[in-house]
Amino acid sequence: MQRKFTLGLTLGILAASISLSSLVFAQTATDEIAKYREMIADGNPSELYEVAGEDLWKTPAGPKNATLEKCDLGLGPGVVKGAAAQLPRYFKDTNKVQDLESRLMTCMQKLQGRNPQEMVDAPFQKGPKKDMEAIVAYVVTLSKGDKIKVSTNHPKEKEMYELGKRAFYFQGGPMDFSCASCHGEDGKRIRLQDLPNLTTQKGAALGWGYWPAYRVSSGQFWTMQQRLNDCYRQQRFPFPIYASDLTIALSMYMAKNANGGTVETPGLKR
């Protein structure tokens, strides 16, 4: 037993010294990836979704044949500019903390008479979710450049933050992963992708501030709900329910941590 540990120690030191020598090489690859990202930054296909979303926002739809133009995203009915930068937040009319998508579901229900369950049940990128994604692209674009400013003053907001924090560290599944397994330390990568440390302001701003985003690997615009959904898929968890408190709590945790950062949405991601 003792020999095993001594050996382990030696190996550990060796490993540490080797990782230094490989650093230079890794740096070059990372620089090249940065160049690649710069090259594709101009011409974000999110714009295509944004155009469609603005149209959906202003076109009467649903059983009540109404538009979403009177939707209250937290800054008053009809105010879209800057609203996404302050979400999630507590809403008095629903007595709930809501993220952008759950709030949009409320608006669709109240203004247009749509059934929110249909939105929850729809697969991503199809049917009502396709509309949601375009509308999200439109709404978040109107907060681009704003400072992230999420409040935890209301007791329900504070509670949601704490629940989100706990969920962030919750390990499960056959690989023992939690959100923190990949997003709890500075300077780590999966393959060549940098992993923002979402427990810090800087890291959370890099993560939260750039989603929703167009993902080049799938050629799709992904909302935050879809981003979280795929994180849990990769974590080998069961399926997180769309707009559930769990997903809102995690967003609250990330968003609040990111406070002071800049909204760069819609982002353009691998």
Next chain:
Amino acid sequence: MNQQRRSVLKYSAVFGLMASAGLISLAQAQEWNKAAFEGKGLDDVFKILGAGSPDKSAAITLNAPDIAENGAVVPVGITTTLKADQMAILVEKNPSALAAQFFIPAGTESFVTTRIKMGQTSNVYALVKADGKWSMAVKEVKVTLGGCGG
């Protein structure tokens, strides 16, 4: 023209009809170069384009990343000091080498940028036709596996 009929017709027929109906210009009616786009290897495509075996030219710049974070979107730009009237982007190891071809009228700069898919790490070729002669630039683009999915 309904969907079913349309899909039955050959491209040429469609373009012919549309052109005769005055819907599109003559230049666009130029039929999609099916043979070139279905050519497998580089040499096939060179032959179909009439490029023979083009020489490398320092006058052509192929602007592409050394490493692409994702093969689904690889930015590729061609610029040249030659007076180009055609440009083409080829990927050696793609199932069909030719990705895109451009026809450049007078008054348009010898410059174009687009984004292409690459199945794997490969040489990318920028072909330029100027003064009736084809020449090229080559660059290797590494395509990396990304994300947890591998």
Next chain:
Amino acid sequence: MSDPMRVRAAENGGIVDVKILMKHDMESGQRKDAAGKVIPAWHITTINMKANGKDVLNGQFGPAVSKDPFLNFKYKGAKGDKIVVNWVDNKGDKRTDEATAS
């Protein structure tokens, strides 16, 4: 039905810089669906760009052009030029959008 393009054109020093984003799946013909069947190629084949009625670029795309294609080119022109972009795909779908050079 095809979705609108995003066409931006900005003039600087007598050169108009045109950037186009097209909404198209650009299905490669290499992918398989869940049942293992090849999804047939579906892609833009030809694209034509005009400024004030005159051709400024013609392009031909194969299935290896990325989904939601992006295209950037430059021509000698002026502010106020009316730019018309026109694409056709291999199913015969087509789309036309316009922009004014600023």
Next chain:
Amino acid sequence: MKIMNIKSLLVIGVFALVSVATQSSVIAQQANDPKFNKMMKDGFRAEGIAGLDRIQQDETQKFCSDPVFAGSVKGQAMREKIQKINMDSIKQPSDGKYIGDWKKGEAIAQSGRGATWTDKADTPIGGGCYNCHQIDKKEISYGTIGPTLWNYGKLRGNSQELIVYTWNRINNSKAYNACSNMPRFAHFKLLNEQQIQDLMALLLDPASPVNQ
């Protein structure tokens, strides 16, 4: 015994850079919170092969979901207990063979697939090793959550101790570090014995590209 404990702590520190350092104040294990439990229960549904049993935590997962406590001095006894549970669960190879085929090992190390709700029960599960480790230097797309494994065998030799240690580490990393980020490949049957032998070869076979 005391010396061994210090060393074992060092091992943990060097290998996993566990969050021990930052925690200090009064610490107790997280209380059970019915509200949180309900949120988790209502937050997920089963999909494909990913059933709700996946959020039923075992002792290791429960302990490591509270990193403040897990990394604290107070958590040490529990940490050791968890390491022992995991160490005791490791089986040495049934055929006595530790080293398989490095070529197959490389393929397993490359693949990060399997075990998600979009996979089928029979989708081969990859090791996903490159997600977190540098292994063969020729693969430039590698992660940095774990240490580099380049020249693993070349630098460390191939003593029986090293072989057993490496075997154990791949089978169940939590035997050495209770809250290691590395999955317990044998415990959750992510990789079978032969696949682990192939990964062993990738790291230890002198012919493997890792050791060139």
